[in-house]
Amino acid sequence: MEREPAIIQNTKIKPVPKKISWGMKQITPWLFLLPSIAILGVFLVYPIIEAFKWSFLDYKIIAGSGEFVGLDNFKEIFSDKYFWNALLNTIVFLLMVLPLNVFLPMILAVLVNQKIRGAETFRVLYYLPVITPMVVAALMWKMLYSQSGIISDLFLKIGIFDSPTNLLVQSSTALVAVSAITVWKGLGYYMIIYLAGLQSIPRDVYESADIDGASIWQQFTRITIPMLTPSITLVSVMTIIAGMKVFEEIALTTGGGPAGATTTLVMYIYAKFNSLDVSIASAAGLVLLVLAIGASLLQMKMTSKREDDLRA
Amino acid sequence: MKSKRLKQKVWMYALMIFITVLTVGPFLITLFMAVKSPGEGIYDRIIPNDPTFGNFVIAFNKANFATYFLNTVIVTGLAIPLNLLFCSLAAYPLARMDFRGRSVVLALIISTMMVPFQLYMAPLFQLSGELGLRNTHVGLIVMQVSTAFGIFLMRQAYLRVPRDLEESAYLDGANKFKVWYMVVLPLVKPTLVTLAIFTFMGTWGDYLWPLLNSTESNKYTLSIGLAQLSQNFDGSNLKLISAASILTTIPTLLIFIWLQKYFISGATDGAVKG
Known part of the structure; x- marks a missing residue:
């Protein structure tokens, strides 16, 4: 290569287009890519490859080595009732969060999409939880849930509770209580996704429905929901992928308890990491990866079919 | 017909205000908790009798949040420009x-x-130790x-930038960079x-990686400091936790x-993230 790096060479702008050698043409892109590839290679790709390796080893993080044990780690996971408990909790968590994430933000979006005074302000107020650091959100809710806190007070007053209760410490309600934090935090974000979808629906569709005497509810179910199908898909996929990785709101409120009631897959992995069972943690991480990929593939397939049905 | 419209509007506002209570309420309650004076019981009443900023001062001075704040500012302040530079560099050849x-x-x-962080956090933790990045901002x-x-x-x-702008620049003899x-870029x-x-949101509130990598309290970020403070989650400590939450x-x-x-x-741009 007889040329200097392109950056230095062209400080003077020359009026004649230059011929760039084939070699330069192949090298320049890599110069642009170099910092990112170096960092991602070292701090992302390398650890991922290691995790794959560790899941087939009996890796000791202190010794920095381990012996090949084949599929033993996976066998151990699949015969561990705490793993199945964690998987079940993850699924239950998703089943609770998914419908709420799909519908509540949609209602919010429809409301703030109205041409009424103050809609912009409400949009901002609904977005506040999104910009709250997750640690803060988790601690705020932990406070609200506490036995003498406002939620317990309120539920006592309207007769849901007989005595002051902390929903986070009851194994029957802890997962519901935690999922409420997740939903609260995401409301504004998914609202914005729906708003983008709503704004692509032409206004005159509603106007003509109005003239035909369709009620707001009819307009919502017959026009808005069908037209929002792409946004619904997007929100669902994002919810599933994010929900599988739920961590902070659990780690900081219940720590996975009581008695494993809120131990999700990620909490399981985290606990294994803390007890230095890193090979088990890696194997469980691979299971999580497979599930995340599988879920989004399935979801895409299902919704593209639904869209085909709608078109037909 | 007109009164029906009005009724609808009233209901709509009522609903929107109710949702506002749900989204903003927790902040207000936390803020009120943060300004409660030492003598006041934590759950006596929501709105404090005698508001004080003392808890913020304690959080900053005694609870070390000045250090955590500084650590978080350093990490976030460096992460943002570097991420912009490296990503915008790397993306260019991939687009053009x-x-x-x-x-x-x-x-x-x-x-x-697609890869969850929890899959590779253990190898990453070991790597950061080997590279001497444990308890460092660089880490x-x-x-x-x-x-x-x-x-x-x-x-x-x-990909949304029209190509002809670049082509005319090439005709003027400019190089790729x-x-x-x-x-x-403009x-x-x-x-x-x-x-x-x-980048700001992801770095400022990041929890899991700083939790693993920053084990010494003088290298804590706000999230970690807050999480450690909340280990003692009762009594008057709640006022301190609230003040620190507000600061964060x-x-x-x-x-x-x-x-x-x-x-x-940006939220809709980010939606592709999945």
């Missing part, structure tokens, strides 16, 4: 140049977005600069702001107020 291996690199970067920063998501976001922005820097400024916001949130709030429209437009 023809070279061998382009599709492989692109596919690799996009597929890493936290490297995880935030040049993210696969950022590269993807920038590439999408470049110069075209990127002088012609293309055109994707909104996306740069969006990415800056994502104020910078994100200020930036949100400042760059509001980018937050909103």
Whole structure:
């Protein structure tokens, strides 16, 4: 290569287009890519490859080595009732969060999409939880849930509770209580996704429905929901992928308890990491990866079919 | 007909205000808790009798939040420009140049977005120890600069820039680097702001990696300091936790107020993240 790096060479702008050698043409892109590839290679790709390796080893993080044990780690996971408990909790968590994430933000979006005074302000107020650091959100809710806190007070007053209760410490309600934090935090974000979808629906569709005497509810179910199908898909996929990785709101409120009631897959992995069972943690991480990929593939397939049905 | 409309409107506002109570209420309760004076019981009443800023002072001085704040500012302040630089550099050839291996690199970067952090956190933890990055700011920063998501976001922005602008610059004899820097980059400024916001949000409130990597309290970020403080979650400590929570949130709030429209437009850009 007889040329200097392109950056230095062209400080003077020359009026004649230059011929760039084939070699330069192949090298320049890599110069642009170099910092990112170096960092991602070292701090992302390398650890991922290691995790794959560790899941087939009996890796000791202190010794920095381990012996090949084949599929033993996976066998151990699949015969561990705490793993199945964690998987079940993850699924239950998703089943609770998914419908709420799909519908509540949609209602919010429809409301703030109205041409009424103050809609912009409400949009901002609904977005506040999104910009709250997750640690803060988790601690705020932990406070609200506490036995003498406002939620317990309120539920006592309207007769849901007989005595002051902390929903986070009851194994029957802890997962519901935690999922409420997740939903609260995401409301504004998914609202914005729906708003983008709503704004692509032409206004005159509603106007003509109005003239035909369709009620707001009819307009919502017959026009808005069908037209929002792409946004619904997007929100669902994002919810599933994010929900599988739920961590902070659990780690900081219940720590996975009581008695494993809120131990999700990620909490399981985290606990294994803390007890230095890193090979088990890696194997469980691979299971999580497979599930995340599988879920989004399935979801895409299902919704593209639904869209085909709608078109037909 | 008209009264029906009015009724509808009233209901709509009632509903919107109710939702506001749900989204903003927890902040107000936390804020009220944070300004309660030492003599006041934590759950006696929501609105304090005798508001004081004493808890903020204690959080800053005694509870070490000045240090955590500084650590978080350093990490976030360095992560943002570096991430913008590296992502916008890396995305350019992936959007505009023809070279061998382009599709492989692109596919690799996009597929890493799927990988949960918890899969590789243990090897990463060991690596950061081996590289001497444990309990360092650099150890936290490297995880935030040049993210696969950022590269993807920038590439999408470049693809929307019309090609002829670059071509006329090439005719004037500019090289690739110069075209990127002088012609293309100014055109994707909104996306740069969006990415800056994502980096800020991702770094400022990041929890799991700082929790693993920062084991010494003088290297804690706000999230970790707050989490440690909340180990004792009762009594008057709740006032301190509330004050520290407010302190942690104020910078994100200020930036949100400042760059509001980018937050909103960025949310939909970020949706591709999945």
